Amino acid sequence: GLAAAAPDAGPGPAWQSKCPWGAPNTTSISCSLADVMSEQLAKELQLEEENAAFPEVVAVAEGPFITGENIDTSSDLMLAQMLQMEFDREYDAQLRREEKKINGDSKVSISFENYRKVHPYDSDSSEDEVDWQDTRHDPYRADKPTTTPRRGFIGKGKDITTKHDEVVCGRKNTARMENFAPEFQVGDGIGMDLKLSNQVFNALKQHAYSEERRSARLHEKKEHSTAEKAVDPKTRLLLYKMVNAGMLETITGCISTGKESVVFHAYGGNATEDKVIPPECAIKVFKTTLNEFKNRDKYIKDDYRFKDRFSKLNPRKIIRMWAEKEMHNLTRMQNAGIPCPEVVILKKHVLVMSFIGKDQIPAPKLKDVTLSSEDMTKAYYQTLNMMQQLYKECNLVHADLSEYNMLWHDGKVWLIDVSQSVEPTHPHGLEFLFRDCRNVAQFFQKGGVAEALNERELFNAVSGLNITADNEVDFQAEIEALEKMNEDHVQNHGKKLATFSSDGDPPIYDE
Ligand code: ADP
Ligand code: MN
Numbered sequence: 001g002l003a004a005a006a007p008d009a010g011p012g013p014a015w016q017s018k019c020p021w022g023a024p025n026t027t028s029i030s031c032s033l034a035d036v037m038s039e040q041l042a043k044e045l046q047l048e049e050e051n052a053a054f055p056e057v058v059a060v061a062e063g064p065f066i067t068g069e070n071i072d073t074s075s076d077l078m079l080a081q082m083l084q085m086e087f088d089r090e091y092d093a094q095l096r097r098e099e100k101k102i103n104g105d106s107k108v109s110i111s112f113e114n115y116r117k118v119h120p121y122d123s124d125s126s127e128d129e130v131d132w133q134d135t136r137h138d139p140y141r142a143d144k145p146t147t148t149p150r151r152g153f154i155g156k157g158k159d160i161t162t163k164h165d166e167v168v169c170g171r172k173n174t175a176r177m178e179n180f181a182p183e184f185q186v187g188d189g190i191g192m193d194l195k196l197s198n199q200v201f202n203a204l205k206q207h208a209y210s211e212e213r214r215s216a217r218l219h220e221k222k223e224h225s226t227a228e229k230a231v232d233p234k235t236r237l238l239l240y241k242m243v244n245a246g247m248l249e250t251i252t253g254c255i256s257t258g259k260e261s262v263v264f265h266a267y268g269g270n271a272t273e274d275k276v277i278p279p280e281c282a283i284k285v286f287k288t289t290l291n292e293f294k295n296r297d298k299y300i301k302d303d304y305r306f307k308d309r310f311s312k313l314n315p316r317k318i319i320r321m322w323a324e325k326e327m328h329n330l331t332r333m334q335n336a337g338i339p340c341p342e343v344v345i346l347k348k349h350v351l352v353m354s355f356i357g358k359d360q361i362p363a364p365k366l367k368d369v370t371l372s373s374e375d376m377t378k379a380y381y382q383t384l385n386m387m388q389q390l391y392k393e394c395n396l397v398h399a400d401l402s403e404y405n406m407l408w409h410d411g412k413v414w415l416i417d418v419s420q421s422v423e424p425t426h427p428h429g430l431e432f433l434f435r436d437c438r439n440v441a442q443f444f445q446k447g448g449v450a451e452a453l454n455e456r457e458l459f460n461a462v463s464g465l466n467i468t469a470d471n472e473v474d475f476q477a478e479i480e481a482l483e484k485m486n487e488d489h490v491q492n493h494g495k496k497l498a499t500f501s502s503d504g505d506p507p508i509y510d511e
Pocket of ligand 2: 404
């Protein structure tokens with residue numbers, strides 16, 4: 001398997017040193033848990049991420065269970081394919097660069113198409129099933145579709161040729177065969193004056209297309225054959241590395257699939273000298289399908305901590321920033337003593353944290369548990385407390401707080417899902433807070449907690465602001481006015497108002 005997957009020698013030598021089979025990188029990372037909790041160090045860690053924190057030589061098991069023990073040879077093949085795939089992509093990208101360099105903006109260009117590893121039709125696999133008869137997508141259509149004029153004939157008098165002239169048509173068909181995919185061997189039909197009837201040509205064309213689709217499907221299989229369909233090969237590789245490095249013992253399965261993330265359960269691996277891994281972990285994989293994140297732009301674009309970076313980043317990196325943001329926010333909460341998952345490690349768009357729950361069973365969301373009225377009241381006061389801590393000590397607004405993102409575990413409420421959390425001085429920070437307050441107030445009021453403040457009272461209690469409007473519309477207007485005042489102040493003075501002062505985060509490194 002490995003030998004078969006080895007790359008062919010191609011044009012250009014320079015990038016071949018980047019072959020994934022290069023010498024194993026044995027650099028190991030060592031840091032204490034306390035270090036991991038530090039945002040500063042987390043950034044440094046991320047800087048090092050490309051320098052491979054884990055050994056390169058990996059062996060893994062096939063199937064939904066990813067474990068370090070259960071090694072069989074078939075998984076080597078899978079891994080080889082994954083590496084090959086990554087290599088192929090890099091190779092093609094380099095090829096494209098070389099092609100561009102050679103051609104410049106000259107009118108005649110040389111195509112490296114035939115040297116490519118990944119077939120162009122393969123790159124967008126979702127369009128696999130295009131009907132070959134759909135002429136809009138017919139890749140074999142002659143460059144100049146001038147074969148038959150509308151009248152159905154060309155020429156004059158005796159020399160008229162109709163579209164039914166067999167000889168002319170046959171030669172034309174033979175010529176059109178040259179437009180088949182490059183790997184489809186058509187032989188020298190023109191040289192031997194081959195005349196293909198329409199029927200034969202159409203049959204050949206259909207065959208050529210189905211062959212091509214078959215090859216595209218083979219590529220497709222590489223992408224989706226093994227283990228979890230929820231994650232792409234790159235993510236899988238990341239997870240395997242974590243298991244292989246002994247950091248995780250087993251990845252048992254998926255806890256949740258959302259639009260923006262997939263969460264897995266894993267048993268923690270061996271603690272190293274200075275790093276303790278929780279016995280059970282949750283792995284949050286931020287989805288790299290970009291569409292879903294578009295509507296979340298506003299959370300991050302206006303967050304001054306990320307503002308400077310935002311414009312320079314490509315979508316993939318923006319997704320990594322979501323994971324990074326969740327890590328920072330969790331760390332702040334942890335430092336304030338708010339019950340929440342503990343960050344274990346961040347790797348690109350994959351965040352490993354402690355698991356809230358036991359024996360693979362995640363703690364239920366607040367919306368899914370039935371609490372005694374005593375517990376309900378307890379949960380309410382605890383939530384009020386946490387919202388205040390979050391605001392005052394962490395300088396954060398959750399921004400997606402509701403019974404969906406609060407777990408009930410060990411007789412208390414745990415806050416999760418903080419990738420979208422922002423600082424109160426965020427241009428919409430107070431609006432987000434008000435929305436959080438509405439969710440929380442409604443939930444506990446409906447839950448029968450008589451003491452529960454209404455959303456406006458809760459807002460004032462959390463923020464320490466004293467907005468006096470006695471109806472929702474005026475209240476919201478005042479909130480927006482405050483936000484605007486803050487923004488104007490930022491415009492004029494380049495820093496935030498005292499009431500919304502930040503804790504002066506260290507600047508975030510630029511990749
Ligand atoms: P999303 O953005 O998809 O809502 P969440 O962070 O809310 O992402 O995670 C989705 C679900 O996964 C949660 O509702 C919860 O059930 C589960 N989950 C997430 N993190 C943990 C954790 N640390 N421990 C246990 N379960 C978790
Ligand atoms: Mn959630």
